[in-house]
Amino acid sequence: MDDFIAKAIGKAELKGVSFAECRIFGYETESISMRNGQIETCGRSKNYGYGVRVIKNGAWGFASTAIVEENTIEDIVSSAIKEAEATSKILKNPVELTEEPIIKDRYVTPFTKNPFDIDVEEKIEILKKADSIIAEKGDGIKVRNNSMNFVKLYFDYGNSEGTLISQQELFSGCDSAATAIINDNQRRNIGLYEMRGFEFVDMFDFEKTSERVASEAIILATDAIAPKPQKTAFILEPFQLGLTIHESCGHPSELDRVLGWEADFAGTSFLTTEKFGQNYQYGSEKVNLVNDPTMPNVLGHEKYDHEGVKTKKFHIVKDGIFNDYQTDRQTAKLIGQEHSNGNARIARYNRIPLVRMSNLYLEADPEGPKDLDELIAETKEGIYGVHWKSHSIDDKRINFQFSVQIAYEIKNGEIARPLKNTIYQAATPEFWGGLDMMTKEWRIEGLGPNCGKGAPHMQAIWVSHGGPYSRFQGVNIFSG
Secondary structure (H helix, E strand, C coil), X not given: CHHHHHHHHHXXXXXXXXXXXXXXXXXXXXXXXXXXXXXXXXXXXXXXXXXXXXXXXXXXXXXXXXXXXHHHHHHXXXXXXXXXXXXXXXXXXXXXXXXXXXXXXXXXCCCXXXXXHCCHHHHHHHHHHHHHHHHCCCCCEEEEEXXXXXXXXXXXXEECCCXXXXXXXXXXXXXXXXXXXXXXXXXXXXXXXXXXXXXXXXXXXXXXXXXXXXXXHHHHHHCCECCCCEEEEEEECHHHHHHHHHHHHHHHHEHHHHCCCCCCCCCCCCCCXXXXXXXXXXXXXXXXXXXXXXXXXXXXXXXXXXXXXXXXXXXXXXXXXXXXXXXXXXXXXXXXXXCCCCCEECCCCCCCCEECCCEEEECCCCCCCCCHHHHHHCCCEEEEEEEEEEEEECCCCCEEEEEEEEEEEEECCEEXXXXXXXXXXXXXXXXXXXXXXXXXXXXXXXXXXXXEECCCCCEEEEEEEEEEEEEEEEEEEEEX
Protein backbone atom coordinates (compact mmCIF):
# COMPACT_ATOMS: atom_id res chain seq x y z
CA MET A 1 0.00 0.00 0.00
CA ASP A 2 3.05 2.29 -0.15
CA ASP A 3 1.99 3.94 -3.42
CA PHE A 4 -1.53 4.52 -2.15
CA ILE A 5 -0.25 6.21 1.01
CA ALA A 6 2.22 8.33 -0.98
CA LYS A 7 -0.54 9.57 -3.28
CA ALA A 8 -2.78 10.53 -0.36
CA ILE A 9 0.01 12.46 1.35
CA GLY A 10 1.08 14.06 -1.91
CA LYS A 11 -2.42 15.38 -2.60
CA ALA A 12 -2.60 16.81 0.93
CA GLU A 13 0.75 18.58 0.55
CA LEU A 14 -0.35 20.14 -2.74
CA LYS A 15 -3.25 21.70 -0.84
CA GLY A 16 -0.97 23.49 1.61
CA VAL A 17 -1.06 21.35 4.76
CA SER A 18 1.85 21.53 7.20
CA PHE A 19 1.55 17.84 8.09
CA ALA A 20 -0.28 14.84 6.66
CA GLU A 21 -0.58 11.18 7.52
CA CYS A 22 -2.46 8.24 6.06
CA ARG A 23 -3.44 5.05 7.88
CA ILE A 24 -4.77 1.94 6.21
CA PHE A 25 -6.22 -0.27 8.91
CA GLY A 26 -8.19 -3.49 8.86
CA TYR A 27 -8.74 -6.85 10.42
CA GLU A 28 -10.11 -10.32 9.75
CA THR A 29 -11.87 -12.25 12.50
CA GLU A 30 -13.08 -15.77 13.11
CA SER A 31 -15.36 -16.55 16.06
CA ILE A 32 -16.73 -19.91 17.19
CA SER A 33 -18.83 -20.27 20.31
CA MET A 34 -20.76 -23.11 21.89
CA ARG A 35 -23.53 -22.97 24.49
CA ASN A 36 -24.81 -26.11 26.19
CA GLY A 37 -23.38 -28.33 23.48
CA GLN A 38 -24.82 -26.37 20.56
CA ILE A 39 -22.90 -24.13 18.18
CA GLU A 40 -24.05 -20.59 18.90
CA THR A 41 -21.86 -18.62 16.47
CA CYS A 42 -19.44 -19.67 13.76
CA GLY A 43 -18.26 -17.18 11.20
CA ARG A 44 -15.66 -14.88 9.75
CA SER A 45 -15.75 -11.15 9.11
CA LYS A 46 -13.58 -8.36 7.70
CA ASN A 47 -13.33 -4.65 8.38
CA TYR A 48 -11.04 -2.50 6.26
CA GLY A 49 -10.54 1.12 5.27
CA TYR A 50 -8.28 4.13 5.50
CA GLY A 51 -8.14 7.56 7.08
CA VAL A 52 -6.24 10.75 6.33
CA ARG A 53 -5.34 13.25 9.04
CA VAL A 54 -3.82 16.65 8.33
CA ILE A 55 -2.72 19.81 10.09
CA LYS A 56 -3.62 23.05 8.34
CA ASN A 57 -3.61 26.52 9.89
CA GLY A 58 -2.55 24.84 13.12
CA ALA A 59 -5.62 22.59 13.39
CA TRP A 60 -6.32 18.89 12.90
CA GLY A 61 -8.65 17.61 10.22
CA PHE A 62 -9.64 13.98 9.60
CA ALA A 63 -11.68 11.96 7.12
CA SER A 64 -12.00 8.27 6.30
CA THR A 65 -13.69 5.70 4.09
CA ALA A 66 -14.08 1.95 3.78
CA ILE A 67 -13.37 2.17 0.05
CA VAL A 68 -9.62 1.76 -0.37
CA GLU A 69 -9.42 2.92 -3.98
CA GLU A 70 -7.40 5.70 -5.55
CA ASN A 71 -10.49 7.47 -6.89
CA THR A 72 -11.55 8.23 -3.29
CA ILE A 73 -8.31 9.96 -2.26
CA GLU A 74 -9.20 13.41 -3.60
CA ASP A 75 -12.49 13.55 -1.69
CA ILE A 76 -11.05 12.19 1.56
CA VAL A 77 -8.10 14.57 1.55
CA SER A 78 -10.37 17.51 0.72
CA SER A 79 -12.77 16.58 3.53
CA ALA A 80 -9.93 16.37 6.06
CA ILE A 81 -8.62 19.77 4.97
CA LYS A 82 -12.06 21.40 5.15
CA GLU A 83 -12.42 20.14 8.73
CA ALA A 84 -8.99 21.54 9.66
CA GLU A 85 -9.80 24.91 8.09
CA ALA A 86 -13.10 25.13 9.94
CA THR A 87 -11.57 24.13 13.25
CA SER A 88 -8.72 26.62 12.87
CA LYS A 89 -11.18 29.54 13.02
CA ILE A 90 -11.99 28.81 16.66
CA LEU A 91 -8.67 27.26 17.69
CA LYS A 92 -6.97 28.81 20.74
CA ASN A 93 -3.66 26.96 20.55
CA PRO A 94 -2.18 25.59 17.33
CA VAL A 95 -1.23 21.92 17.20
CA GLU A 96 2.46 21.19 17.73
CA LEU A 97 4.08 17.76 17.51
CA THR A 98 7.30 16.33 18.87
CA GLU A 99 10.04 15.67 16.36
CA GLU A 100 10.45 11.93 15.79
CA PRO A 101 12.90 9.81 13.77
CA ILE A 102 11.90 8.88 10.23
CA ILE A 103 11.24 5.12 10.08
CA LYS A 104 10.83 2.75 7.16
CA ASP A 105 10.04 -0.80 8.24
CA ARG A 106 7.78 -3.82 7.92
CA TYR A 107 6.94 -6.03 10.88
CA VAL A 108 4.88 -9.20 11.40
CA THR A 109 4.28 -10.58 14.90
CA PRO A 110 5.57 -14.15 15.29
CA PHE A 111 3.31 -17.20 15.41
CA THR A 112 3.63 -20.96 14.85
CA LYS A 113 0.22 -22.00 13.48
CA ASN A 114 -2.04 -19.75 11.46
CA PRO A 115 -5.51 -20.26 13.02
CA PHE A 116 -7.21 -19.29 9.76
CA ASP A 117 -5.62 -22.36 8.15
CA ILE A 118 -6.95 -24.78 10.80
CA ASP A 119 -10.09 -26.69 9.82
CA VAL A 120 -13.20 -25.43 11.61
CA GLU A 121 -14.21 -28.98 12.51
CA GLU A 122 -11.01 -29.40 14.54
CA LYS A 123 -11.86 -26.26 16.50
CA ILE A 124 -15.43 -27.38 17.12
CA GLU A 125 -14.25 -30.76 18.43
CA ILE A 126 -12.09 -28.97 21.03
CA LEU A 127 -15.10 -26.96 22.18
CA LYS A 128 -17.29 -30.09 22.29
CA LYS A 129 -14.78 -31.83 24.54
CA ALA A 130 -14.69 -28.85 26.91
CA ASP A 131 -18.49 -28.75 26.98
CA SER A 132 -18.71 -32.45 27.86
CA ILE A 133 -16.24 -32.01 30.75
CA ILE A 134 -18.41 -29.27 32.25
CA ALA A 135 -21.59 -31.32 31.65
CA GLU A 136 -20.12 -34.24 33.58
CA LYS A 137 -20.28 -32.12 36.74
CA GLY A 138 -24.01 -32.78 36.91
CA ASP A 139 -27.35 -31.02 36.72
CA GLY A 140 -26.20 -28.22 39.02
CA ILE A 141 -24.45 -26.68 36.01
CA LYS A 142 -27.20 -24.96 34.05
CA VAL A 143 -25.20 -23.05 31.43
CA ARG A 144 -22.00 -24.11 29.67
CA ASN A 145 -20.09 -21.70 27.41
CA ASN A 146 -16.89 -22.27 25.45
CA SER A 147 -15.48 -20.20 22.62
CA MET A 148 -12.40 -19.31 20.60
CA ASN A 149 -11.68 -16.17 18.59
CA PHE A 150 -8.95 -15.23 16.16
CA VAL A 151 -8.05 -11.80 14.76
CA LYS A 152 -5.56 -10.83 12.08
CA LEU A 153 -4.84 -7.10 12.10
CA TYR A 154 -3.26 -5.03 9.30
CA PHE A 155 -1.78 -1.56 9.73
CA ASP A 156 -0.02 0.53 7.08
CA TYR A 157 1.11 4.05 7.92
CA GLY A 158 2.92 6.92 6.26
CA ASN A 159 3.37 10.62 6.94
CA SER A 160 4.70 13.71 5.19
CA GLU A 161 7.91 13.55 7.23
CA GLY A 162 8.91 10.36 5.40
CA THR A 163 7.94 7.57 7.80
CA LEU A 164 6.48 4.49 6.12
CA ILE A 165 5.53 1.45 8.21
CA SER A 166 3.63 -1.81 7.73
CA GLN A 167 2.60 -4.00 10.67
CA GLN A 168 0.65 -7.24 10.88
CA GLU A 169 -0.55 -8.71 14.17
CA LEU A 170 -2.23 -12.01 14.99
CA PHE A 171 -4.34 -12.64 18.10
CA SER A 172 -5.90 -15.81 19.48
CA GLY A 173 -8.36 -16.03 22.36
CA CYS A 174 -10.19 -18.72 24.33
CA ASP A 175 -12.93 -18.66 26.95
CA SER A 176 -14.58 -21.27 29.13
CA ALA A 177 -17.46 -20.60 31.53
CA ALA A 178 -19.94 -22.46 33.73
CA THR A 179 -23.03 -21.21 35.54
CA ALA A 180 -24.21 -23.24 38.52
CA ILE A 181 -27.61 -22.91 40.19
CA ILE A 182 -27.79 -24.98 43.38
CA ASN A 183 -27.99 -23.15 46.72
CA ASP A 184 -27.04 -19.99 44.87
CA ASN A 185 -26.67 -18.75 41.30
CA GLN A 186 -22.96 -18.37 40.50
CA ARG A 187 -20.86 -18.11 37.34
CA ARG A 188 -17.15 -18.82 36.89
CA ASN A 189 -15.23 -18.12 33.71
CA ILE A 190 -11.67 -17.88 32.45
CA GLY A 191 -11.02 -16.01 29.21
CA LEU A 192 -7.59 -15.10 27.85
CA TYR A 193 -5.98 -13.83 24.65
CA GLU A 194 -2.38 -13.72 23.48
CA MET A 195 -0.62 -12.39 20.40
CA ARG A 196 0.02 -15.87 19.05
CA GLY A 197 -1.40 -18.28 16.53
CA PHE A 198 -3.45 -21.43 17.05
CA GLU A 199 -0.71 -22.71 19.36
CA PHE A 200 -2.36 -20.59 22.09
CA VAL A 201 -5.36 -22.95 22.06
CA ASP A 202 -3.02 -25.71 23.27
CA MET A 203 -1.54 -23.38 25.89
CA PHE A 204 -5.00 -22.43 27.17
CA ASP A 205 -5.78 -26.15 27.63
CA PHE A 206 -9.58 -26.26 27.32
CA GLU A 207 -9.82 -29.60 29.11
CA LYS A 208 -8.01 -28.39 32.23
CA THR A 209 -9.64 -24.95 32.18
CA SER A 210 -13.19 -26.24 31.70
CA GLU A 211 -12.69 -28.66 34.60
CA ARG A 212 -11.58 -25.78 36.80
CA VAL A 213 -14.41 -23.37 35.97
CA ALA A 214 -17.02 -26.09 36.46
CA SER A 215 -15.60 -27.21 39.81
CA GLU A 216 -15.31 -23.66 41.11
CA ALA A 217 -18.82 -22.72 39.92
CA ILE A 218 -20.20 -25.59 42.01
CA ILE A 219 -18.12 -24.56 45.03
CA LEU A 220 -19.46 -21.01 44.70
CA ALA A 221 -23.05 -22.24 44.45
CA THR A 222 -22.77 -24.65 47.42
CA ASP A 223 -19.94 -24.30 49.95
CA ALA A 224 -18.77 -20.70 49.56
CA ILE A 225 -19.91 -18.06 52.05
CA ALA A 226 -19.96 -14.27 51.81
CA PRO A 227 -17.13 -12.53 53.68
CA LYS A 228 -17.92 -10.39 56.69
CA PRO A 229 -17.06 -6.67 56.44
CA GLN A 230 -13.47 -6.20 57.51
CA LYS A 231 -10.18 -4.41 56.90
CA THR A 232 -7.50 -6.97 56.23
CA ALA A 233 -4.57 -8.16 54.15
CA PHE A 234 -5.66 -8.86 50.59
CA ILE A 235 -3.78 -10.95 48.03
CA LEU A 236 -4.41 -10.57 44.30
CA GLU A 237 -3.40 -13.02 41.60
CA PRO A 238 -1.82 -11.60 38.40
CA PHE A 239 -5.00 -11.38 36.31
CA GLN A 240 -7.07 -9.45 38.85
CA LEU A 241 -4.03 -7.42 39.87
CA GLY A 242 -3.75 -6.46 36.21
CA LEU A 243 -7.31 -5.19 36.00
CA THR A 244 -6.77 -3.16 39.17
CA ILE A 245 -3.64 -1.69 37.58
CA HIS A 246 -5.62 -0.96 34.40
CA GLU A 247 -8.25 1.14 36.15
CA SER A 248 -6.27 2.79 38.96
CA CYS A 249 -2.92 3.30 37.17
CA GLY A 250 -3.35 2.79 33.42
CA HIS A 251 -6.15 5.24 32.63
CA PRO A 252 -5.05 7.92 35.13
CA SER A 253 -1.60 8.11 33.49
CA GLU A 254 -2.93 8.66 29.94
CA LEU A 255 -2.00 12.29 29.33
CA ASP A 256 -5.01 13.18 27.17
CA ARG A 257 -7.23 12.15 30.09
CA VAL A 258 -5.07 14.18 32.49
CA LEU A 259 -5.41 17.26 30.24
CA GLY A 260 -9.20 16.91 30.21
CA TRP A 261 -9.45 15.96 26.54
CA GLU A 262 -10.87 12.56 27.48
CA ALA A 263 -13.51 12.67 30.19
CA ASP A 264 -15.51 9.61 29.20
CA PHE A 265 -15.90 6.35 31.13
CA ALA A 266 -15.26 7.59 34.67
CA GLY A 267 -13.95 11.05 34.05
CA THR A 268 -10.48 12.52 33.84
CA SER A 269 -7.58 11.86 36.25
CA PHE A 270 -6.27 12.80 39.67
CA LEU A 271 -2.72 12.55 38.29
CA THR A 272 -2.63 16.19 37.18
CA THR A 273 0.40 17.86 35.61
CA GLU A 274 1.54 19.73 38.74
CA LYS A 275 2.40 16.29 40.17
CA PHE A 276 4.74 15.53 37.24
CA GLY A 277 8.40 15.70 38.25
CA GLN A 278 7.51 16.52 41.86
CA ASN A 279 8.22 13.14 43.52
CA TYR A 280 4.52 12.44 43.91
CA GLN A 281 4.06 9.37 46.14
CA TYR A 282 1.89 6.91 44.19
CA GLY A 283 2.46 3.93 46.47
CA SER A 284 4.96 2.07 48.61
CA GLU A 285 8.58 1.80 47.50
CA LYS A 286 7.80 -1.68 46.18
CA VAL A 287 5.57 -0.22 43.46
CA ASN A 288 7.30 -0.29 40.07
CA LEU A 289 4.72 -0.02 37.29
CA VAL A 290 6.03 -0.48 33.77
CA ASN A 291 4.42 0.14 30.38
CA ASP A 292 6.15 -2.02 27.77
CA PRO A 293 4.68 -2.38 24.26
CA THR A 294 7.92 -4.06 23.13
CA MET A 295 7.04 -7.31 24.95
CA PRO A 296 6.32 -10.05 22.37
CA ASN A 297 3.32 -12.41 22.38
CA VAL A 298 1.12 -10.27 24.65
CA LEU A 299 -1.82 -8.22 23.44
CA GLY A 300 -0.42 -4.69 23.65
CA HIS A 301 2.71 -5.55 21.69
CA GLU A 302 3.54 -3.23 18.81
CA LYS A 303 6.90 -2.33 17.34
CA TYR A 304 5.50 1.07 16.34
CA ASP A 305 2.52 3.02 17.60
CA HIS A 306 -0.11 4.38 15.23
CA GLU A 307 1.69 7.68 14.75
CA GLY A 308 4.75 5.83 13.47
CA VAL A 309 6.73 6.24 16.70
CA LYS A 310 8.90 3.33 17.83
CA THR A 311 7.52 1.95 21.09
CA LYS A 312 9.60 1.66 24.24
CA LYS A 313 9.59 0.40 27.79
CA PHE A 314 9.27 3.04 30.52
CA HIS A 315 8.23 3.34 34.17
CA ILE A 316 4.95 5.07 35.01
CA VAL A 317 5.76 4.60 38.71
CA LYS A 318 9.28 3.88 39.95
CA ASP A 319 10.05 2.96 43.56
CA GLY A 320 6.62 4.24 44.53
CA ILE A 321 7.09 7.67 42.88
CA PHE A 322 5.09 8.82 39.85
CA ASN A 323 7.59 8.91 36.98
CA ASP A 324 5.97 9.48 33.57
CA TYR A 325 2.80 9.69 31.51
CA GLN A 326 1.62 7.75 28.51
CA THR A 327 1.78 10.20 25.60
CA ASP A 328 1.36 10.78 21.90
CA ARG A 329 3.23 13.38 19.83
CA GLN A 330 0.90 16.26 20.64
CA THR A 331 0.47 15.70 24.39
CA ALA A 332 4.19 15.05 24.91
CA LYS A 333 4.97 18.38 23.25
CA LEU A 334 2.51 20.17 25.53
CA ILE A 335 4.38 19.15 28.69
CA GLY A 336 7.79 19.85 27.21
CA GLN A 337 8.97 16.35 26.44
CA GLU A 338 11.37 15.92 23.54
CA HIS A 339 9.72 12.74 22.24
CA SER A 340 6.44 10.86 22.46
CA ASN A 341 6.42 7.72 24.58
CA GLY A 342 4.77 5.96 21.64
CA ASN A 343 1.29 5.39 23.07
CA ALA A 344 -0.96 6.56 20.20
CA ARG A 345 -3.29 3.79 19.01
CA ILE A 346 -6.43 3.32 16.92
CA ALA A 347 -8.94 0.47 16.89
CA ARG A 348 -10.60 1.11 13.51
CA TYR A 349 -9.72 2.87 10.28
CA ASN A 350 -12.37 5.55 10.89
CA ARG A 351 -10.97 6.68 14.24
CA ILE A 352 -8.21 9.11 15.21
CA PRO A 353 -5.38 7.94 17.50
CA LEU A 354 -5.84 8.26 21.24
CA VAL A 355 -3.34 7.87 24.04
CA ARG A 356 -3.71 4.22 25.07
CA MET A 357 -2.00 1.82 27.43
CA SER A 358 -0.54 -1.42 26.08
CA ASN A 359 1.29 -3.88 28.35
CA LEU A 360 1.20 -2.44 31.84
CA TYR A 361 2.49 -4.53 34.74
CA LEU A 362 3.84 -4.46 38.27
CA GLU A 363 7.43 -5.62 38.51
CA ALA A 364 8.02 -8.70 40.65
CA ASP A 365 10.15 -8.71 43.80
CA PRO A 366 13.36 -10.73 43.32
CA GLU A 367 13.67 -10.93 47.10
CA GLY A 368 10.05 -11.93 47.73
CA PRO A 369 8.41 -15.32 48.32
CA LYS A 370 8.85 -17.80 45.48
CA ASP A 371 5.17 -18.30 44.65
CA LEU A 372 1.59 -18.02 45.89
CA ASP A 373 1.93 -20.87 48.40
CA GLU A 374 4.85 -19.14 50.10
CA LEU A 375 3.04 -15.78 50.09
CA ILE A 376 -0.03 -17.32 51.73
CA ALA A 377 2.22 -19.02 54.28
CA GLU A 378 3.60 -15.55 55.13
CA THR A 379 0.06 -14.21 55.73
CA LYS A 380 -1.46 -14.83 59.17
CA GLU A 381 -4.92 -13.56 58.25
CA GLY A 382 -6.37 -12.21 55.04
CA ILE A 383 -8.23 -12.95 51.82
CA TYR A 384 -7.03 -14.14 48.43
CA GLY A 385 -9.08 -12.84 45.45
CA VAL A 386 -9.26 -14.45 42.00
CA HIS A 387 -10.44 -13.11 38.64
CA TRP A 388 -12.63 -10.15 37.72
CA LYS A 389 -16.38 -10.07 38.20
CA SER A 390 -17.27 -6.35 38.17
CA HIS A 391 -15.89 -2.95 39.11
CA SER A 392 -16.61 0.76 39.44
CA ILE A 393 -14.38 3.81 39.87
CA ASP A 394 -14.95 7.52 40.41
CA ASP A 395 -14.39 10.23 37.79
CA LYS A 396 -10.88 11.08 39.01
CA ARG A 397 -9.76 7.44 39.24
CA ILE A 398 -9.16 7.64 43.00
CA ASN A 399 -11.91 5.67 44.74
CA PHE A 400 -12.65 2.25 43.31
CA GLN A 401 -14.20 -1.07 44.11
CA PHE A 402 -13.84 -4.46 42.45
CA SER A 403 -15.62 -7.74 42.96
CA VAL A 404 -13.87 -11.04 42.27
CA GLN A 405 -15.39 -14.27 41.00
CA ILE A 406 -14.05 -16.41 43.83
CA ALA A 407 -11.98 -15.72 46.94
CA TYR A 408 -10.48 -17.67 49.81
CA GLU A 409 -10.14 -16.86 53.48
CA ILE A 410 -6.61 -17.19 54.88
CA LYS A 411 -6.07 -18.28 58.48
CA ASN A 412 -2.65 -18.88 60.05
CA GLY A 413 -0.90 -19.04 56.69
CA GLU A 414 -3.33 -21.51 55.09
CA ILE A 415 -6.45 -21.43 52.91
CA ALA A 416 -9.42 -21.84 55.27
CA ARG A 417 -12.59 -21.72 53.15
CA PRO A 418 -13.99 -20.40 49.84
CA LEU A 419 -15.77 -17.05 49.63
CA LYS A 420 -18.35 -15.69 47.18
CA ASN A 421 -19.56 -12.20 46.26
CA THR A 422 -16.33 -10.69 47.58
CA ILE A 423 -15.73 -6.97 47.02
CA TYR A 424 -12.63 -4.93 47.81
CA GLN A 425 -12.72 -1.13 48.06
CA ALA A 426 -9.88 1.40 48.30
CA ALA A 427 -8.49 4.77 47.22
CA THR A 428 -5.69 4.54 44.66
CA PRO A 429 -2.72 6.08 46.57
CA GLU A 430 -3.67 4.36 49.84
CA PHE A 431 -4.18 1.01 48.10
CA TRP A 432 -0.79 1.09 46.40
CA GLY A 433 0.74 2.45 49.59
CA GLY A 434 -0.36 -0.79 51.27
CA LEU A 435 1.62 -3.07 48.93
CA ASP A 436 4.05 -4.85 51.23
CA MET A 437 4.90 -8.24 49.66
CA MET A 438 5.13 -9.76 46.18
CA THR A 439 6.28 -13.08 44.77
CA LYS A 440 9.16 -13.76 42.43
CA GLU A 441 6.69 -15.58 40.18
CA TRP A 442 4.74 -13.32 37.83
CA ARG A 443 2.84 -13.28 34.55
CA ILE A 444 1.13 -10.86 32.21
CA GLU A 445 -2.25 -11.68 30.64
CA GLY A 446 -4.81 -10.20 28.27
CA LEU A 447 -8.59 -10.33 28.18
CA GLY A 448 -9.05 -9.23 24.58
CA PRO A 449 -9.94 -5.94 22.84
CA ASN A 450 -12.00 -4.76 25.77
CA CYS A 451 -10.41 -1.49 26.91
CA GLY A 452 -12.97 1.15 25.96
CA LYS A 453 -12.23 4.80 25.25
CA GLY A 454 -13.38 7.54 22.90
CA ALA A 455 -17.19 7.48 23.07
CA PRO A 456 -19.35 8.25 21.22
CA HIS A 457 -16.92 6.91 18.58
CA MET A 458 -15.86 3.93 20.66
CA GLN A 459 -12.45 2.34 20.34
CA ALA A 460 -11.91 -1.05 22.03
CA ILE A 461 -8.19 -1.74 22.19
CA TRP A 462 -5.91 -4.72 22.90
CA VAL A 463 -4.15 -4.57 26.28
CA SER A 464 -2.38 -6.91 28.68
CA HIS A 465 -1.63 -6.44 32.36
CA GLY A 466 -0.30 -8.41 35.28
CA GLY A 467 2.55 -8.88 37.69
CA PRO A 468 3.33 -11.09 40.69
CA TYR A 469 0.99 -12.42 43.36
CA SER A 470 0.76 -9.30 45.52
CA ARG A 471 -0.32 -8.57 49.08
CA PHE A 472 -1.91 -5.29 50.16
CA GLN A 473 -2.46 -4.35 53.79
CA GLY A 474 -5.53 -2.65 55.25
CA VAL A 475 -7.96 -3.24 52.37
CA ASN A 476 -11.70 -2.83 52.95
CA ILE A 477 -13.57 -6.08 52.22
CA PHE A 478 -17.32 -6.63 52.12
CA SER A 479 -19.87 -8.63 50.15
CA GLY A 480 -22.51 -7.66 47.66
